[in-house]
Amino acid sequence: GGGAMGRAMGLVGLLVGLVVVPAVLLGAGFGRGEPPPEPQPAPSERDAASAAIPEDSLWPLPQSLRTSLVRLQLAPERFQVLHGAGSSAGPGCGLLQDAFRRYYEYVFGRSHWRKPHRKSLSAQGELSQLQVVITAPEPGCDSFPRLASSEAYHLTVTEPVAVLKADEVWGALRGLETFSQLVHEDDYGSFLINESEIYDFPRFAHRGILLDTSRHYLPLKSILTNLDAMAFNKFNVLHWHIVDDQSFPYQSISFPELSNKGAYSYNHVYTPTDVHLVIEYARLRGIRVIPEFDTPGHTQSWGKGQKDLLTPCYSGERPSGSFGPVNPILNSTYDFMTTFFKEISSVFPDAYIHLGGDEVSFNCWKSNPEVKKFMRKQGFGIDYAKLESYYIQKILDIVSSYNKGCMVWQEVFDNNAELKPDTVVEVWMANNYAHELSSVTRAGFTAILAAPWYLDYISYGQDWTKYYSVEPLNFPGSEKQKRLVIGGEACLWGEYVDATNLTPRLWPRASAVGERLWSSRNVTNLQDAYKRLSNHRCRML
Amino acid sequence: AENKQPWRTPCTELLISVATPGCNGFPSLDSKESYKLNISRDSLLLNADTVWGALRGLETFSQLVGRDENGMYYVNETEIVDFPRFPHRGLLLDTSRHYLPLKAILETLDVMAYNKLNVFHWHIVDDPSFPYESFTFPELSKQGAFNAMTHVYTASDVQTVIEYARLRGIRVIAEFDTPGHTLSWGPGAPGLLTVCYSGKDPSGTYGPINPIFNTTYQFVTSLFQEISSVFPDYFIHLGGDEVNFTCWKSNPEILAFMKKMGFGEDYTKLESFYIQRLLDIVSSLGKGYMVWQEVFDNGVKVRPDTIIHVWKNNVPYAEEMANVTKAGYRALLSAPWYLNRISYGQDWMAAYQVEPLKFKGAFLQKDLVIGGEACMWGEYVDVTNLTPRLW
Numbered sequence: 036g037g038g039a040m041g042r043a044m045g046l047v048g049l050l051v052g053l054v055v056v057p058a059v060l061l062g063a064g065f066g067r068g069e070p071p072p073e074p075q076p077a078p079s080e081r082d083a084a085s086a087a088i089p090e091d092s093l094w095p096l097p098q099s100l101r102t103s104l105v106r107l108q109l110a111p112e113r114f115q116v117l118h119g120a121g122s123s124a125g126p127g128c129g130l131l132q133d134a135f136r137r138y139y140e141y142v143f144g145r146s147h148w149r150k151p152h153r154k155s156l157s158a159q160g161e162l163s164q165l166q167v168v169i170t171a172p173e174p175g176c177d178s179f180p181r182l183a184s185s186e187a188y189h190l191t192v193t194e195p196v197a198v199l200k201a202d203e204v205w206g207a208l209r210g211l212e213t214f215s216q217l218v219h220e221d222d223y224g225s226f227l228i229n230e231s232e233i234y235d236f237p238r239f240a241h242r243g244i245l246l247d248t249s250r251h252y253l254p255l256k257s258i259l260t261n262l263d264a265m266a267f268n269k270f271n272v273l274h275w276h277i278v279d280d281q282s283f284p285y286q287s288i289s290f291p292e293l294s295n296k297g298a299y300s301y302n303h304v305y306t307p308t309d310v311h312l313v314i315e316y317a318r319l320r321g322i323r324v325i326p327e328f329d330t331p332g333h334t335q336s337w338g339k340g341q342k343d344l345l346t347p348c349y350s351g352e353r354p355s356g357s358f359g360p361v362n363p364i365l366n367s368t369y370d371f372m373t374t375f376f377k378e379i380s381s382v383f384p385d386a387y388i389h390l391g392g393d394e395v396s397f398n399c400w401k402s403n404p405e406v407k408k409f410m411r412k413q414g415f416g417i418d419y420a421k422l423e424s425y426y427i428q429k430i431l432d433i434v435s436s437y438n439k440g441c442m443v444w445q446e447v448f449d450n451n452a453e454l455k456p457d458t459v460v461e462v463w464m465a466n467n468y469a470h471e472l473s474s475v476t477r478a479g480f481t482a483i484l485a486a487p488w489y490l491d492y493i494s495y496g497q498d499w500t501k502y503y504s505v506e507p508l509n510f511p512g513s514e515k516q517k518r519l520v521i522g523g524e525a526c527l528w529g530e531y532v533d534a535t536n537l538t539p540r541l542w543p544r545a546s547a548v549g550e551r552l553w554s555s556r557n558v559t560n561l562q563d564a565y566k567r568l569s570n571h572r573c574r575m576l
Numbered sequence: 577a578e579n580k581q582p583w584r585t586p587c588t589e590l591l592i593s594v595a596t597p598g599c600n601g602f603p604s605l606d607s608k609e610s611y612k613l614n615i616s617r618d619s620l621l622l623n624a625d626t627v628w629g630a631l632r633g634l635e636t637f638s639q640l641v642g643r644d645e646n647g648m649y650y651v652n653e654t655e656i657v658d659f660p661r662f663p664h665r666g667l668l669l670d671t672s673r674h675y676l677p678l679k680a681i682l683e684t685l686d687v688m689a690y691n692k693l694n695v696f697h698w699h700i701v702d703d704p705s706f707p708y709e710s711f712t713f714p715e716l717s718k719q720g721a722f723n724a725m726t727h728v729y730t731a732s733d734v735q736t737v738i739e740y741a742r743l744r745g746i747r748v749i750a751e752f753d754t755p756g757h758t759l760s761w762g763p764g765a766p767g768l769l770t771v772c773y774s775g776k777d778p779s780g781t782y783g784p785i786n787p788i789f790n791t792t793y794q795f796v797t798s799l800f801q802e803i804s805s806v807f808p809d810y811f812i813h814l815g816g817d818e819v820n821f822t823c824w825k826s827n828p829e830i831l832a833f834m835k836k837m838g839f840g841e842d843y844t845k846l847e848s849f850y851i852q853r854l855l856d857i858v859s860s861l862g863k864g865y866m867v868w869q870e871v872f873d874n875g876v877k878v879r880p881d882t883i884i885h886v887w888k889n890n891v892p893y894a895e896e897m898a899n900v901t902k903a904g905y906r907a908l909l910s911a912p913w914y915l916n917r918i919s920y921g922q923d924w925m926a927a928y929q930v931e932p933l934k935f936k937g938a939f940l941q942k943d944l945v946i947g948g949e950a951c952m953w954g955e956y957v958d959v960t961n962l963t964p965r966l967w
Binding site: 491493494495531538539540576 | 920
């Protein structure tokens with residue numbers, strides 16, 4: 036697992052194997068069914084992987100990295116991570132205290148601190164401390180990460196003390212992760228780190244993972260494990276697609292019937308406590324939790340516990356018994372949404388809520404006589420996109436009134452709804468997404484990119500290279516436009532995913548997206564990435 | 577109403593009656609797996625010819641038992657007569673591309689039993705690693721395993737797998753694939769692999785097993801002697817697939833040998849030369865063998881009871897099935913069941929819709945199809961993703 040136990044560094048065997056495997060993987064590709072590769076060097080040619088240089092397992096690659104050959108040893112019994120002099124954060128900073136312990140365990144494992152370690156012959160000194168210095172007057176210990184939070188850090192590793200400087204605690208978290216990736220074990224189990232200096236900051240501010248807990252319920256543990264994995268890869272947004280057609284696991288305080296009737300079972304719900312746990316666990320890792328309550332489509336499960344919310348479909352003159360999207364013509368709909376989103380706004384502390392707005396099927400609306408009457412009254416003609424926009428605009432207003440920003444799927448923009456200027460548009464349709472990014476940014480909206488990163492679309496072989504090779508800013512547009520692309524998200528839709536296969540399906544493929552969103556644009560070499568990614572993956576296990 | 581009892585007298589015994597003894601034996605290709613299950617108000621009866629049929633019947637019985645809202649276990653009156661359509665229903669695991677810890681293999685055997693699969697095809701070694709600890713040639717795993725201490729199958733591990741499988745009516749067929757797919761054999765067996773040449777000098781790389789030296793055949797004899805004794809099943813899978821001729825073509829001694837033998841430029845003849853000797857060695861050890869289809873395709877003379885394993889898709893596999901059975905050999909189908917080739921969505925349906933006997937041939941010919949195997953090659957599979965990828 037990705038927790039404190041599983042982060043042994045430098046497993047010689049696995050690393051050694053990985054030196055051989057790449058040749059087979061990149062060359063042979065398919066083991067069977069493909070033309071055989073060139074004769075390979077005999078496996079005895081692989082060298083001791085402990086000679087691997089420290090940069091060989093950094094992921095994502097920092098913006099600026101200088102290492103020297105001078106190696107320092109860390110003694111688990113003595114080594115400390117602590118607040119440095121002049122830091123605006125101190126022992127009262129729970130977030131950092133928690134992180135110090137967590138990263139200590141990642142670096143040394145649980146058992147190591149008991150045994151005294153002998154001095155390593157390959158070390159030229161000892162690193163006894165990592166001092167963490169937060170420079171901004173408000174470190175952010177008790178606040179939630181925001182889009183504008185600084186995640187930059189400056190890490191210097193020299194004898195006897197390493198210093199990690201960051202504006203805010205969020206940068207310290209990123210720097211701690213990098214520090215933990217620099218420490219490696221030699222053949223004798225000694226912990227070593229090379230003298231180095233790193234300046235680092237993310238290229239994009241919004242680096243997200245989408246989890247879908249409606250198509251399949253995901254137990255809490257699964258979500259928390261995923262947050263750990265996100266932190267290893269410097270992801271900072273959990274886009275929680277919490278409800279959808281299939282099930283409504285979110286236990287609402289204002290409308291308990293929603294999950295009572297809409298969840299798969301009473302065991303398949305997220306209680307308020309569960310939700311708080313996720314939010315806090317995420318916060319301690321510098322991860323924002325953006326909930327998505329997707330409407331007016333994708334709402335079948337809402338209708339089970341909220342009568343008259345969904346549009347009744349008609350078969351000729353009579354209701355057919357089935358229901359369509361949220362009914363946009365009733366006042367009760369907006370009364371419901373007002374109360375509902377008031378709760379959501381208070382439960383989820385992030386400045387943004389995702390309102391969905393994708394894939395609205397108009398068939399049911401078209402069949403309903405009341406809706407048709409309403410269309411006529413509003414002068415929408417037969418343009419149901421106008422009705423959709425009418426609805427969305429009202430929801431956007433409701434949510435804005437709670438001082439929340441809105442994220443929406445691209446259809447909301449494509450169908451010409453009137454959006455507030457700070458609306459974030461998520462581009463997800465794979466067909467010509469570069470063109471869509473152009474349009475969205477040209478219209479002055481911020482955009483995030485998900486289209487090329489639908490990780491639920493599995494395929495045979497090393498598809499991580501496909502995700503890694505995406506360049507988000509490869510679209511026609513001015514510099515100003517391109518600055519409006521604030522990041523992207525790797526999406527793991529849940530049609531074929533549950534707790535039995537989530538982790539191996541998402542990781543390490545999502546790591547490719549993580550580096551693309553954090554590291555510099557010119558970090559594109561696949562060979563180098565493969566080397567670092569395979570080391571990183573073993574470490575994550 | 578509280579006193580209404582929809583159940584008959586509670587059933588307390590499932591009586592199992594096995595006609596032929598065989599508790600201490602190993603399952604084989606000829607084992608009868610048929611059973612009859614009779615669940616009536618008076619009794620629960622499972623009748624089988626052999627213990628293997630009883631195992632299949634127990635699995636079915638366990639699938640019939642339901643549980644109601646009150647937690648009461650129940651079973652409906654049922655009459656089942658069951659037997660497998662094909663006697664060889666296998667699963668291939670690859671422990672060379674990635675080592676699989678024992679636990680993962682045992683877990684797989686459990687799930688195989690849930691699905692009435694009865695052959696574990698253990699593709700135990702290959703190019704990337706040699707995890708099989710041989711007592712005759714300990715250097716093979718010492719030099720060839722990913723890690724000689726941690727990524728090996730000891731003799732005890734192997735026996736554990738064989739017994740765990742046996743208790744579930746599963747045969748273990750080991751595959752030691754030669755002459756290709758043997759790079760990991762090289763470090764522990766110097767001189768075994770062909771030295772590739774770059775012009776006049778060795779290039780530093782190696783190719784398939786060198787078929788021209790007597791030492792090769794001495795080695796092969798000793799190794800397969802051990803394998804024959806370790807693995808109780810009558811069949812051993814000898815591989816024989818994807819032999820790359822480039823290295824052979826570059827080696828001066830091999831070129832000389834080709835001339836001497838009058839093989840001309842036809843390296844399939846050299847391949848056959850090796851394979852034939854290998855097959856003779858294994859026969860003399862009293863074992864039967866399975867081979868990948870190339871052995872048949874390249875015209876190697878094999879014994880009539882050889883099983884040809886059809887895996888390629890370059891030519892429609894139905895054609896290959898027809899050719900193999902027309903020539904009188906038994907055939908095993910894997911080509912449409914490479915489960916390592918993942919894709920989005922409900923791909924189980926494509927696997928389900930395969931009809932193994934859909935090829936041009938006489939009825940008697942089709943009797944030669946003894947079954948098939950789902951393959952989970954290990955290039956992208958290890959213990960972290962094996963189970964959800966396979967099931």
